[in-house]
Amino acid sequence: MTDIVRSLEAAVALIEDGMRVVVAPDHSGVAMEATRELIRRGAKKLRLLTLPASSLQADLLIGAGSLAEIETSAVSLGELGTGPRFAAAALAGDGLVIKDATCPVLHAAVQAGEKDVPFALLRGVIGSDLLKVRPDWKVIENPFAAQSVSDPILAVPAIKPDVALFHAPFADRQGNVWVGRRRELFTMAHASARTVVTVEAIHDGNLLENGILAGATIPGFYIDAVAVVPKGAWPLRFMNRYPEDSPHLAEYMRLAVSELGFRRYLERYVFERRAA
Amino acid sequence: MPNTKFHPEELLIDVVLRLIAGAKHVAVGANSPIPAAAAFLAQRLGGGRPFVSLQQSHKHHLFTDGGSELFDAAGQGRIDVFFLSGAQIDGSGNINLVAIGDYAHPKVRFPGSFGSAYLYFVVPRVILFRTEHSRRSLVERVDFVSAPGVSPPGIYRRGGPIALVTPLCHFSFDRERAGFRLESVHPGHTLEEVLDHTGFAFERPEVVPVTPFPEPATLALLRETIAPELASLYPKFAARVFDLHPAAVTSGSTP
Numbered sequence: 001m002t003d004i005v006r007s008l009e010a011a012v013a014l015i016e017d018g019m020r021v022v023v024a025p026d027h028s029g030v031a032m033e034a035t036r037e038l039i040r041r042g043a044k045k046l047r048l049l050t051l052p053a054s055s056l057q058a059d060l061l062i063g064a065g066s067l068a069e070i071e072t073s074a075v076s077l078g079e080l081g082t083g084p085r086f087a088a089a090a091l092a093g094d095g096l097v098i099k100d101a102t103c104p105v106l107h108a109a110v111q112a113g114e115k116d117v118p119f120a121l122l123r124g125v126i127g128s129d130l131l132k133v134r135p136d137w138k139v140i141e142n143p144f145a146a147q148s149v150s151d152p153i154l155a156v157p158a159i160k161p162d163v164a165l166f167h168a169p170f171a172d173r174q175g176n177v178w179v180g181r182r183r184e185l186f187t188m189a190h191a192s193a194r195t196v197v198t199v200e201a202i203h204d205g206n207l208l209e210n211g212i213l214a215g216a217t218i219p220g221f222y223i224d225a226v227a228v229v230p231k232g233a234w235p236l237r238f239m240n241r242y243p244e245d246s247p248h249l250a251e252y253m254r255l256a257v258s259e260l261g262f263r264r265y266l267e268r269y270v271f272e273r274r275a276a
Numbered sequence: 277m278p279n280t281k282f283h284p285e286e287l288l289i290d291v292v293l294r295l296i297a298g299a300k301h302v303a304v305g306a307n308s309p310i311p312a313a314a315a316f317l318a319q320r321l322g323g324g325r326p327f328v329s330l331q332q333s334h335k336h337h338l339f340t341d342g343g344s345e346l347f348d349a350a351g352q353g354r355i356d357v358f359f360l361s362g363a364q365i366d367g368s369g370n371i372n373l374v375a376i377g378d379y380a381h382p383k384v385r386f387p388g389s390f391g392s393a394y395l396y397f398v399v400p401r402v403i404l405f406r407t408e409h410s411r412r413s414l415v416e417r418v419d420f421v422s423a424p425g426v427s428p429p430g431i432y433r434r435g436g437p438i439a440l441v442t443p444l445c446h447f448s449f450d451r452e453r454a455g456f457r458l459e460s461v462h463p464g465h466t467l468e469e470v471l472d473h474t475g476f477a478f479e480r481p482e483v484v485p486v487t488p489f490p491e492p493a494t495l496a497l498l499r500e501t502i503a504p505e506l507a508s509l510y511p512k513f514a515a516r517v518f519d520l521h522p523a524a525v526t527s528g529s530t531p
Binding site for chain 2: 051
């Protein structure tokens with residue numbers, strides 16, 4: 001049986017230039033070491049979809065020049081403020097395509113991708129300027145509204161990412177990945193053509209045969225590669241396993257407000273492989 | 277009359293506490309320490325109700341179905357209160373979480389709309405909260421509408437803004453009129469200050485009341501029980517308002 005467990009480099013090789021990559025939010029499990037590996041590899045023209053928002057992961061990829069496009073509901077480092085490279089790219093107004101969204105639209109769009117239907121529906125949003133900057137979003141008439149009653153509703157294109165990337169607590173050698181209650185990771189894996197996961201550890205045995213663990217496990221047939229990367233979410237928090245490295249994030253903010261400072265950050269923490 | 281000293285942000289927590297009275301489920305989103313504090317205070321005082329879900333927290337995250345569940349639950353009508361803010365808020369209750377200036381070439385870029393473009397529509401009581409009360413934050417008309425304050429008839433909408441709380445005052449929002457009304461000015465501040473620092477027109481009574489002081493018992497509960505709980509998640513806030521620092525937090529688990 002092919003072992004789905006690979007090296008980090010081999011796993012990340014499945015994320016090819018130009019691909020649409022969907023990533024998890026901070027509180028789910030962000031594959032930060034895989035992200036640094038993407039930058040080391042010189043990944044280019046990626047189309048990032050944050051499901052639904054991001055902090056350091058998106059900002060790092062933007063600053064490193066890895067992205068052609070980002071679709072997101074927000075890029076924020078919490079109390080530290082807006083992602084500095086994201087803000088800089090927005091002000092420059094050239095190069096990076098920013099597709100502003102709102103969280104539930106992104107969830108619904110990926111869910112539609114999961115169902116292989118062409119579009120998703122959602123209430124709200126009508127009257128928001130998001131509609132002005134998202135010509136791909138449409139307002140349609142509810143075809144099932146009572147006769148002669150107008151009931152406009154938002155319709156957005158389904159999203160089927162080329163690859164999903166996230167960090168999880170553990171997987172087994174069959175590629176079954178335990179994610180706990182982070183069910184958007186299920187949706188991401190279902191909707192995406194490929195799924196690349198980094199994990200803290202390998203679980204001995206078959207997760208699907210474990211009655212307690214199986215319900216929170218993504219079956220291995222959705223997964224393309226698993227790489228073991230302890231502290232793989234650093235410097236972000238990882239579920240309730242380790243907290244965020246706040247001093248490091250503060251240092252990132254201090255450096256990343258300038259192009260030069262950001263380069264210095266990359267040299268020190270990405271290219272020199274100074275890990276946790 | 278007892279005159280327990282309080283931090284201005286403790287007063288804001290108290291104002292929010294009164295606005296969420298009677299709620300069954302309060303959800304608190306990103307970067308919202310004052311709403312979080314008020315929600316947990318309400319829960320403590322209410323003997324376990326309302327349910328409080330804190331999106332950023334592992335411990336206080338009530339959902340088991342992933343990131344879309346909050347939005348689905350709100351759509352189902354299960355979330356009574358949510359909090360929103362905006363870099364800009366205007367007199368019609370529109371909020372801007374995106375940019376100042378031309379969208380394609382902004383002067384300032386903010387994180388983004390988060391879930392506001394949806395939640396503003398489906399949550400019955402949205403409390404707007406703004407830590408900066410100025411003519412640049414409370415404007416006549418926002419540069420970008422992340423979420424509109426009201427909707428025309430015929431657009432499905434269950435909820436929207438009910439109030440705006442700032443360090444100067446408390447406004448209520450009138451959905452019919454699509455405008456704010458000044459309800460009270462906080463102690464130590466004046467109507468003139470509010471008029472000077474507000475860029476939008478608003479209604480007000482003949483005599484504008486002073487915002488009531490928080491009860492000493494409420495303050496005690498907030499400081500002794502709620503604040504330490506929030507310190508790990510909001511370290512800057514805990515340090516600034518309650519003088520709590522990481523060494524002082526003895527809880528072993530990450531909230």
